[in-house]
Amino acid sequence: MTVIALDVGGTSMKGAVMSGDTIVHAERRPTGRDRGPEAVVGAILDFAADLKSATKPVAAGLALPGVVDDATGTAVRSANIGWENVPIRDLATERLGIPVVIAHDVRTGGVGEAARGAGRGVGDFLFLPIGTGIAAALMINGMPYPGTTSWSGEIGHIVVRPGGEPCACGACGCLETYASAAAISRRYHVPTRSPIGIWEPPLPPETPAPAEEVIARAEKGDPIAARVWTEALDTLADALATATMLLDPSLIVIGGGLAEAGERLFTPLQLRLANRLPLRLAPPLAPAQLGPEAAMHGAAVLAYQAAD
Amino acid sequence: MTVIALDVGGTSMKGAVMSGDTIVHAERRPTGRDRGPEAVVGAILDFAADLKSATKPVAAGLALPGVVDDATGTAVRSANIGWENVPIRDLATERLGIPVVIAHDVRTGGVGEAARGAGRGVGDFLFLPIGTGIAAALMINGMPYPGTTSWSGEIGHIVVRPGGEPCACGACGCLETYASAAAISRRYHVPTRSPIGIWEPPLPPETPAPAEEVIARAEKGDPIAARVWTEALDTLADALATATMLLDPSLIVIGGGLAEAGERLFTPLQLRLANRLPLRLAPPLAPAQLGPEAAMHGAAVLAYQAAD
Incomplete structure (x- = not known):
C-alpha cells in the first residue's frame, strides 16, 4: 500500500512514492515560481499525477509553504509563490482520484x-527548523496545533530585541533577524563593511559566508563571527525560554540547516536555555532525525491517515 | 443536581454550592497559610465537607494555586502555601465520598x-487574569492545555525587556515586573524616592497607590504615572504579540483586577497589539465576564464533568 508524498518548497519540490517509511521512488523538480502561481499549481498537479502513474497509491499528502488551512484544504497565501486561496486539495483530489491531504510544510515536518x-513516542513537543527562516510546529499528542487561523508557531517573528534590527516582516528585533542561518551569514558580512573598534578583522569573503563558516570562524577566534554567533545563540535561547514558559513542551526538536552545526549549536544553547529558566527545568533539545525529508515523511504519514 | 466549587487563594478561599450556574450558597474563609501547609489542607477539606452537608452535591471541583497536576490530582507545589506533592484529590474524595476534580486556578478560571x-462558543482563546501576578490559560476547544508538566501559560515570566528590572523569579525583564497590578503600584511609588529630571512631581501617597489610582493619575497628566502606565501597556502588548505569533488565539480574554480599568486598558492595548503584528490581524481583546468568580464557576463546570 503506497502513498504519494510531495513537499513544495520555494525553489524545488521533493516528491516520493512511499511504502510505509520506505522511499520506493524519489524525484525532485523545480517549483518554477518565476512562471507565476498558476503554473506552480499546474506543476504540483502534474508532479503528483506522474508519481501516481508509477504505482497505485492509496492517497497523497502535500506539504505547502506559507499559510495553509489544513481543514478546508486551501493554500491561503504564500509570499514566495504568490498564490492566494487556492483550493489545492480539491484540485488534486479531482486530478488524482484518490484522497488528498494538504498541510503546512513546517507542521508536516x-x-x-x-x-x-x-x-x-514523545506526544507534545516543539519542532523548530532553522534555515532561511525560523518557524515552529506546536506538536500536541503527535499532531500539529495550527492555531485558530493557521498562524501558530511563528516563533521567527517574536520580538527578542525590542527596538532591534528591522525585520522584513515590518517589526524590529524579530528572532529571525538574528538567528536564522541567513541572518547569521548576513550579519557577519555586513558589519565588516564598517569596521568597528581598532582591531582589524580578517577580511570576509566577497560573497557572504554561509552560517556554518561563520560558526567555524567564531570558534577560531574571529571576534565579529563570535559576536554574531553569540547573539544568534542568545536570541535563540531567549525565544525558546519564552516558548517554554508559554507552552511547556517536553522536548524541543531542532532541524533545518543550522542543526547541522551539531554540538556547537546544541551544547551552548541548552546551557543558555537552562540559565534563562530559573523557575523550572529546561526541556531537552534534540536534533531532528529526518533532515530535509521530514516534511516528505510527514506528508506520507498524513496521506496514510487520509486513506484510512 | 448540585456541585461544590472551591477556589483556594493565597489569602482566602471562596466556596460555593452551585446548581448549574446558579450559586445556591456562597461562603468565604481564610486560607490560613500562616499555620502551615498541613493546616491549609485540613481547612480545605473541612470547608468542602461543611459545604457538602448543606445539600447533596454530586461532585466537587477545587481550584488550587501554584503548580497543579490535574491528571494525577496532585498539588505539586505552591510557593504561597508552601505545600509540595499533596495528593489532594484523593484526600478530598476519601473525605467527601463523591467524585472530586482539582485544577490549576488560572486554568479553572x-x-x-x-x-x-x-x-x-469561542473554542480556542487565551484567558489572562492580571492581578498581583500574571498568568494565562491556553484554552483549546474549551478546555485548558496544561503543557507536559503542568507549567504552561507562564506569560508573566516571559522576558519582554532583556536585561530589564529584576523579577522575583530570578530572571530580569519579565512581563510581571512591568504590567501586573502590583508592579504598576510599586513602580509608581519607587521612582519618586529618587526624583528624576527637574520637574517636581506631585508627592505620591505614603502608601503605594493601587494600580487604578496610578492609571487615574496618568490620565490627569502625572508624568511618572504616565510613564509607568505606558510601560505596562507597552510590555503587555509585547507579550500578547508574542503569544499571538506562537499560539494564534481567536480571542484574548483579560481578567483580574487590572481589567477593571475597562476602556482605559482595552482601547490603548488593542491599538498597540495591532501595531506589533505587521504580518497578521490582531485577535480581539475582551474583558472577562465572571470577575473574581471565574475559577469558582470553572470548578463547578469541572465538577459536573466529573459527575458524569
Missing part, C-alpha cells in the same frame, strides 16, 4: 519527526 | 470563562 524521527 | 463567560 513536525508530523514526520513525531511519527518517524526525534519525536517518536 | 479559563474553564469558567469558556463555559459561562467571555469565551462562550
Whole structure:
C-alpha cells in the first residue's frame, strides 16, 4: 500500500512514492515560481499525477509553504509563490482520484519527526527548523496545533530585541533577524563593511559566508563571527525560554540547516536555555532525525491517515 | 443536581454550592497559610465537607494555586502555601465520598470563562487574569492545555525587556515586573524616592497607590504615572504579540483586577497589539465576564464533568 508524498518548497519540490517509511521512488523538480502561481499549481498537479502513474497509491499528502488551512484544504497565501486561496486539495483530489491531504510544510515536518524521527513516542513537543527562516510546529499528542487561523508557531517573528534590527516582516528585533542561518551569514558580512573598534578583522569573503563558516570562524577566534554567533545563540535561547514558559513542551526538536552545526549549536544553547529558566527545568533539545525529508515523511504519514 | 466549587487563594478561599450556574450558597474563609501547609489542607477539606452537608452535591471541583497536576490530582507545589506533592484529590474524595476534580486556578478560571463567560462558543482563546501576578490559560476547544508538566501559560515570566528590572523569579525583564497590578503600584511609588529630571512631581501617597489610582493619575497628566502606565501597556502588548505569533488565539480574554480599568486598558492595548503584528490581524481583546468568580464557576463546570 503506497502513498504519494510531495513537499513544495520555494525553489524545488521533493516528491516520493512511499511504502510505509520506505522511499520506493524519489524525484525532485523545480517549483518554477518565476512562471507565476498558476503554473506552480499546474506543476504540483502534474508532479503528483506522474508519481501516481508509477504505482497505485492509496492517497497523497502535500506539504505547502506559507499559510495553509489544513481543514478546508486551501493554500491561503504564500509570499514566495504568490498564490492566494487556492483550493489545492480539491484540485488534486479531482486530478488524482484518490484522497488528498494538504498541510503546512513546517507542521508536516513536525508530523514526520513525531511519527518517524526525534519525536517518536514523545506526544507534545516543539519542532523548530532553522534555515532561511525560523518557524515552529506546536506538536500536541503527535499532531500539529495550527492555531485558530493557521498562524501558530511563528516563533521567527517574536520580538527578542525590542527596538532591534528591522525585520522584513515590518517589526524590529524579530528572532529571525538574528538567528536564522541567513541572518547569521548576513550579519557577519555586513558589519565588516564598517569596521568597528581598532582591531582589524580578517577580511570576509566577497560573497557572504554561509552560517556554518561563520560558526567555524567564531570558534577560531574571529571576534565579529563570535559576536554574531553569540547573539544568534542568545536570541535563540531567549525565544525558546519564552516558548517554554508559554507552552511547556517536553522536548524541543531542532532541524533545518543550522542543526547541522551539531554540538556547537546544541551544547551552548541548552546551557543558555537552562540559565534563562530559573523557575523550572529546561526541556531537552534534540536534533531532528529526518533532515530535509521530514516534511516528505510527514506528508506520507498524513496521506496514510487520509486513506484510512 | 448540585456541585461544590472551591477556589483556594493565597489569602482566602471562596466556596460555593452551585446548581448549574446558579450559586445556591456562597461562603468565604481564610486560607490560613500562616499555620502551615498541613493546616491549609485540613481547612480545605473541612470547608468542602461543611459545604457538602448543606445539600447533596454530586461532585466537587477545587481550584488550587501554584503548580497543579490535574491528571494525577496532585498539588505539586505552591510557593504561597508552601505545600509540595499533596495528593489532594484523593484526600478530598476519601473525605467527601463523591467524585472530586482539582485544577490549576488560572486554568479553572479559563474553564469558567469558556463555559459561562467571555469565551462562550469561542473554542480556542487565551484567558489572562492580571492581578498581583500574571498568568494565562491556553484554552483549546474549551478546555485548558496544561503543557507536559503542568507549567504552561507562564506569560508573566516571559522576558519582554532583556536585561530589564529584576523579577522575583530570578530572571530580569519579565512581563510581571512591568504590567501586573502590583508592579504598576510599586513602580509608581519607587521612582519618586529618587526624583528624576527637574520637574517636581506631585508627592505620591505614603502608601503605594493601587494600580487604578496610578492609571487615574496618568490620565490627569502625572508624568511618572504616565510613564509607568505606558510601560505596562507597552510590555503587555509585547507579550500578547508574542503569544499571538506562537499560539494564534481567536480571542484574548483579560481578567483580574487590572481589567477593571475597562476602556482605559482595552482601547490603548488593542491599538498597540495591532501595531506589533505587521504580518497578521490582531485577535480581539475582551474583558472577562465572571470577575473574581471565574475559577469558582470553572470548578463547578469541572465538577459536573466529573459527575458524569
